[in-house]
Amino acid sequence: MKRTKINLLIKLEKSPGNVLVKGWVRTRRGSKGFSFMEINDGSCLKNIQVIATGDLKNYHDIETITTGSSVSVAGKLAESPGKGQKWEIQAENLEIINLAPESYPLQKKRHSDEFLRTIAHLRPRTNKYGAAFRLRSEMAFAIHKFYREKGFRYLTTPLITGSDCEGAGEMFRVTSLDPEKVKEQGEMDFTMDFFGQESNLTVSGQLSAEMFALALGDVYTFGPTFRAENSNTSRHVAEFWMLEPEMAFCDLKENMDHGEELVKYLTRHAMAECSEDMALFSNFVDKSLSKRIDTILNSEFGRISYGEAIEILKKSKKKFDFKVKYGIDLQSEHERFLAEEYYKKPVFLTDYPKGIKPFYMRMNDDGKTVAAVDLLVPGIGELIGGSQREERLDILEKRMNEMNLPMDDYWWYLDSRRFGSAPHSGFGLGFERFLMMITGISNIRDVIPFPRTPGRIDF
Ligand code: 4AD
Ligand code: MG
Numbered sequence: 001m002k003r004t005k006i007n008l009l010i011k012l013e014k015s016p017g018n019v020l021v022k023g024w025v026r027t028r029r030g031s032k033g034f035s036f037m038e039i040n041d042g043s044c045l046k047n048i049q050v051i052a053t054g055d056l057k058n059y060h061d062i063e064t065i066t067t068g069s070s071v072s073v074a075g076k077l078a079e080s081p082g083k084g085q086k087w088e089i090q091a092e093n094l095e096i097i098n099l100a101p102e103s104y105p106l107q108k109k110r111h112s113d114e115f116l117r118t119i120a121h122l123r124p125r126t127n128k129y130g131a132a133f134r135l136r137s138e139m140a141f142a143i144h145k146f147y148r149e150k151g152f153r154y155l156t157t158p159l160i161t162g163s164d165c166e167g168a169g170e171m172f173r174v175t176s177l178d179p180e181k182v183k184e185q186g187e188m189d190f191t192m193d194f195f196g197q198e199s200n201l202t203v204s205g206q207l208s209a210e211m212f213a214l215a216l217g218d219v220y221t222f223g224p225t226f227r228a229e230n231s232n233t234s235r236h237v238a239e240f241w242m243l244e245p246e247m248a249f250c251d252l253k254e255n256m257d258h259g260e261e262l263v264k265y266l267t268r269h270a271m272a273e274c275s276e277d278m279a280l281f282s283n284f285v286d287k288s289l290s291k292r293i294d295t296i297l298n299s300e301f302g303r304i305s306y307g308e309a310i311e312i313l314k315k316s317k318k319k320f321d322f323k324v325k326y327g328i329d330l331q332s333e334h335e336r337f338l339a340e341e342y343y344k345k346p347v348f349l350t351d352y353p354k355g356i357k358p359f360y361m362r363m364n365d366d367g368k369t370v371a372a373v374d375l376l377v378p379g380i381g382e383l384i385g386g387s388q389r390e391e392r393l394d395i396l397e398k399r400m401n402e403m404n405l406p407m408d409d410y411w412w413y414l415d416s417r418r419f420g421s422a423p424h425s426g427f428g429l430g431f432e433r434f435l436m437m438i439t440g441i442s443n444i445r446d447v448i449p450f451p452r453t454p455g456r457i458d459f
Pocket of ligand 2: 374382384385
């Protein structure tokens, strides 16, 4: 008989008679001549109740089944007289696949997130993490669905790169040079390295995406990116997934319209397709989640300039650790104040001073600010970072010179402005930050299967 997943079983209107289920035992309790088990197979939050009676030939072994053991159950799906479930399985054959010892770390009590991080290989077997990673899967699918419906093309961009997109110097080097030889020679000779030049893991697929937007029109990349920033915060990891749409013939306003539509679409999809898992988050993880989701879905996101934001921050009576003045890179405390306390909803900030933004952002007419946009959201801070791109060759070259960028390395990027240049815009949405926002999970380490952070590469 074919194995049925519990998510399908529990939705059945009529019993198909016999079923086969395989999964892990969450709890077992025995009473005279019976064993009741709650089995979970990871397909959904709900367990299925299994009843094993004393007349099963291996009943003696069944009585030794512990929490965490894996089992295979064949039996009749019957309406459950008990409360809390529609169906139960009356076991006719129950095989123990593997008996978990008493040392199985996930016993019935609630465990802290910190503890569960130390057993990240087992945590997806808990209710909360099972829900988080099912949602993560569904959201990745929703991204592709959204873009397919909008006629975008999916682009995969290189993970190993010879250029620095953000220019923030936070890249992981990729090399095949032998460290022993490098030590002997006293320096790294990149001409002898695999690619004949310095190479790194990408911090963003944007520059490649721009080339394709200027060929296929509307494209998006969705993949892992890497940053060697040494910030041990609850919102940074060294390896994270970024969604990067890039749109030809698109200005900053259309870029924001797109970002707002995307965030609402994905949030609505989560509510519709993962309602059971989402209910767990609002009941047990973050009591203010429902309200936040409601705000995301039903408010018009705010739109203000960086300059206006600085004025709001200055006028607020709030004490910030980092002093506010025009020209600073906004800190998380400022971003969260604006989204959480002042606007109480997501807010786009535009037109940042050029000095704190990368070379590719389009220069505004004032010559001082660029057409940058960040989306700040309650609970997280920055969710999206993007811009309209500088499409004018002379202005781009001037800006790159000012910033001392090696022009020769970017010859191909400049070519795109030389031949059929066109206005275009895009942004990057941090996938883990998005998941934090819609689950209320407050540490980014808990929405990514195996987090990579400074000093930690377990699992
Ligand atoms: O603002 P960022 O640095 O933008 C870019 O990389 C642009 N090149 C994207 C583009 O325009 N195509 O990063 C984009 C988003 C941030 O807003 C944040 O959500 C997320 O990526 N992010 C991180 N998420 C987790 N850990 C980190 N260390 C992150 N750094 C950025
Ligand atoms: Mg940013």
